[in-house]
Amino acid sequence: MTPIKTIRGLLLTAAVVFSCALVFATHHVVSGLFERAVRDEAMRDAATFADMTFESMFQLMRTGWSRAQLEEFIQAIRRSVDKTQHQIEIYRAPRVAARFGEIVQKEMDEAILRAIADGESRRIDTGPEIRFIHPLRAEAQCRQCHVNADPGDVLGVIDVRQDITPLLETGSRKFLWAFAPIIPVAVVAALLMFVYIRRRLDRAIAGFAQNIRSVSKLSDLKQLEKATLDFGFDEFRPVAHEVRQLTERVRSIAVDKEMLEFEIRLLEKFILTSDVVKDWREYVNRLLIDIDDVMPAYALFSIFKIGDDIFDLEVFWRYAPSDASKQLFEETIKESLGRNPYFACGYAVSIEHNIADSSRASAELVRADIEVQTKSLLVEAPKIGGIVGIGMQAQANADATRWLVVESILSTLLNVVGSVKAIDKYTKDLEYYATRDPLTNLYNQRVFWELLDSEATRSGRHGYKFGLVVIDADNFKSVNDTYGHGFGDVFLQEVAAKIRGAMREDDLLARYGGDEFVAILPETDLAGTVEVTQRIMHAVTALSIETPGGARVSGALSIGMAVYPDHAVETKDLFLFADSMMYRAKADGKGRISVPTEQDVVEVFRSLSEKSILILGAVEARGVIPFYQPIVNPRTGEVEALEVLSRIRLEDGTLLVADAFVAIAEKMGLMHKLDYILMERALQAAAAANYQGLLFLNMSPRALVLNDFVQQTRRIAAECNFDPSRIVFEITERETIKNMALLERFINTLRGEGFRLAIDDFGSGFSSFHYVKRFPIDFLKIEGDFILGMKHNDKDRALVRSIVALSRDLGIRTVAEYVEDDEVLAKVVEQSIDLAQGYHIRRPTPSIIEALDVHICPSIQNRRDAKRKPASLPTLK
Structure with missing residues (x-):
């Protein structure tokens, strides 16, 4: 119907x-x-x-x-x-x-x-x-x-x-005949009533329609709101009232058009740039000024969780407040937080005030105004960046529509400010740990070399001497194996603290890697260096740490030293000399300080000379041997790439690992020739084995200044019939970052030939981020210390998580180095790292076939390798 x-x-x-x-x-x-x-x-x-x-x-x-x-x-x-x-x-x-x-x-x-x-x-x-x-x-x-x-x-x-x-x-x-005449009378009466009611309705509707037709512009809504709307019946009065209310709401929305335009303009500023991250507080100050232009505001505030029941309250004032206003505002906010269930269990808060415009004084605040005119948004759990709340304190007489826009802005600001704070925190962490060792907070190896070069330049200019000390913690591997990596980390932290405490304030200490530390002692001769090392030895020897099982472990060191310029002028020679002295102390029974004599200088540099002759012989006889270490998908165990590592076979059949000759070869200017030989032999072996995956090759910084490097690598790839897109060159920032323009031209040329690029030890130096920004990078190999540290250190996990997120956003694949056990492998999978390599997956091997024999379960394969043959030399580049 x-x-x-x-x-x-x-x-x-x-x-x-x-x-x-x-x-x-x-x-x-x-x-x-x-x-x-x-x-x-x-x-x-x-x-x-x-x-x-x-x-x-x-x-x-x-x-x-x-x-x-x-x-x-x-x-x-x-x-x-x-x-x-x-x-x-x-x-x-x-x-x-x-x-x-x-x-x-x-x-x-x-x-x-x-x-x-x-x-x-x-x-x-x-x-x-x-x-x-x-x-x-x-x-x-x-x-x-x-x-x-x-x-x-x-x-x-x-x-x-x-x-x-x-x-x-x-x-x-009888009744039917009696009622028959009444029916038409009743119908006529009803029709007359209908006509009467219809006329009254028509008059009311016509008047209302006339009022509606009179609205031709926004200002006419006010007249419609004041007009008398009479539909002729009391029952229709609520309709007239609702029409007036609707008119008022429509008029309010229309009048607040500038608020919507302001919101759009403000949202356009919610773009996170490097400048915003660099000074996010100034960014919020500028936002407050923009808000104040439309919605007069005294202050913005944001609350961050920085620890268990510890919070930061950042207050951003439009103008400079008085001390009384600051204190009143703090008390009011704290009382408000105390009423929130999230803060009911107690909390500690540190407060920082920021002023957008110090040229004017802010109006004095009254508690009642603060409580009534403060809009805030609190969340039940910390969001990105640890933010748990945000709010704004505005001036009086703000209408509901404007508050609605403010609440919308606060909801967006909650995420924006949280994101900015998170990026700011991650960036500062990355900047810090680009120069610091995450475990001990000492300088890392990269910074050590920069400091050593700088100190050598300064001392040479002023005619000073300085001492270089290489320190090795004796028996650290035994401590790790016996009591676990967790205790091993604690042990290293205690050793580092004792060494630092025994040194002078202006001495420089770095963790070179593993259980090895290096110290630079400015303006110090041999006698002063010996004195400092004796204090270090005494402090660490007196160290006694209780293990989880109740036993106690004492510290012991092997220390070698060198003095600039007595033992060497070149920093690499100086380090090699001190390092040789440290190994002599270990060879003499550990727990010793090896003080160099004139005879030691002769013997050490004779050894370096012998290595130089060995390198020359390896170049002439093409005696560089490639070793292969698989790079796998950590979730499936599938081998996706092989890293090619360099070895030199000695006359007695033993192998010299790369770390023992790379520095000398680079000093002799022969490293690029060793790289050519290594590349040629590796590509020939890959072609013979019908290997179809990627090959990662380490590129010497010397390649940057060689005009024929790209031509030589292209020639070798062509002769071996190997697609350049399957070759990944690993670059580091050492020495190359000093000439970014040269590096950029070199890399663009290399990519133009089809080769791929990877950044090695990403995160060990902040300059690596310049690489990501400027160069077409395909892979990031995350610093191995960060990977190992994920097992026990929240900071390492946070840094790795940030690097993975950055790489994913930029379309770069990540590689985890130093995967040494099941626990590290599990963390690699948990952090969604794309690829992994390390001893736990497979040690380097001279056979491509053996390197590919990993299958699905790296842990099973590793145990099979352990039964089949003894462990080979460490993989050092």
Whole structure:
């Protein structure tokens, strides 16, 4: 059924239906009343008739009538109602039948039997027939004849019936004819009512439509709001009120168009640039100034979680507040935090105030204003950057619409400020740990070389001497293996602290790697160097640390030294000399300080000379041997690449690892030739083994200044029929970062030939980020110390997580180095690092076939290798 869609149609239909329904309802009610009256009258007649019959029977029975008289009486009663709507029956009760015998009578129904049993009259008024049942109860005088009955016993029943159907039909016809003229009168009355109501509605609607048509511009909404809206009926007054409210809301939204435009402009500024990260507080200050232009504000504040129940509250003031305002604002915010369930268990907070414009003083604040006019957004758990809340304290009389926009801005700022703070924190951590060792917080190897070069330049210019000390913690591997890496880390931290404490304030200490430390002692001769090393030895020897099992471990050191310029002028030679002295101390029984003599200088440099001759021989005889270490997918164990490592075979058959000759070869200017030989032999072996994966090759910094490096690598790849896109050159920032322009040209040329690039030891130096920014990098090999540190150090995990996220955003694949056990491998998988390499996966091997034999489960393969052959030399580059 199609619904009626107009008020006019609804009123007309309702009027007609209502009038007809009223007539028929009236007819039905009156007819019902008439029927009830007829039934009541018929029941009274039946009762009267039954009483009269009983009285007649009683009078006759008193005369002592005979059976024949009784039957004649009953027949007479029946004949008297033959031509009427009445019926009458007289029934003899069982007690009388037992005394005087049965008479001819109808079979008793249930109603007759119940009347005989309880002696109660019954009125049955259902259907077209009414019925009155009157029991005949014995009295005292009845016992003259009915000797078997007592007074009150039922002797018989008179049943009177009447069919009232003719009376009801006659009455219904009369009522129908009586109501027929009323129907048109009711319909006409309803139509007149409809016309009246419609005219009143039409006038009200026409007036409202006129007011609506008068709105042609935004300012007219105010007139519509003030207009009198009368729909002619009290029931429509709520509609008029809602129309006014709607008009007011629409007008408010239209007036606040500049707020929406402001919000758009503000959102356009939510772009995180390097300048924003560099000084995020200044960024928030500028945002506050922009907000104040539209929504006058005293202050913004943000809350950061920096530790367990420790929070930072950063307050950004529009203008310079007084000390009283600062204190009042702090107290109010703290009270507000105390009411929040998240801070209910207690907390410590440090507060820092920032001022956007110090040229003006801020208005003095009142506590009531702060509490009423502060909008804040607190979260149940710290979000990105540790942010748990943000808020704004505005001036009075700000309307609800403007607060709505402010709340929207706060929701966005919560994420933006949190992101900026997080990036700021990660960036500072990366900057710090680019120069520091995460475990000991000492300078790392990269910074050590920079400091050593700088000190050599300074001392050479001023004619000073300085000492260089190489320190090795004795038996550290045994400590690690016996008590675990966790205790080993604690042990190294304690050793580092003792060494640092025994040195002078301006001495420089770095962790060179593993259990090895290096120290630069400015303006110190050999005697001063010996004195410092003796203090270091005494401090560490006195160290005693309790292990988790209750045992105690003491410290012991092997120390070597060199003095600039007495033992060498070149920094690399100086370090090699000190390093040789340290190894001599270990060879003499450990726990010693090796003080160089003139004879030591001769012997050490004779050894270096021998290595130089060895390197020359390796170049002439092409005696560089490639070793291969697999780089695998840590989730499947599938080998995706091989790193090529350099070895030189000595006359006695032993192998010299790269770390023993690279520095000397670079000093001799021969490293690039060793690299060419290594590359050629590795590509030939890969082609012979039909290896189809990637090859990672270490590139000497010397290659930057060689005009023919790219041509030579292209030639070697072509001769071996090896696709350049399968060759990945690893670069480090050492020495190359000093000439970024040269490096950029070199790398672009290399990429133009199809070769791929990887940054080695990424994170060990902050300059690595310049590489990522400026160069087309394919792989980042994450600094191995960070990878190892993930097992026990939250900072290392955070740094690795940041590097992985950065690489993923830039489309660069990551490689984890130093995967030494199952726990490290699990952390690599957990951090979603793409590739992994290390002793746990497979040690370097001269056979490509063996290097590829890793399969799915590196841990099983590693155990199989351990049974098959003894461990080879460490993989050093």
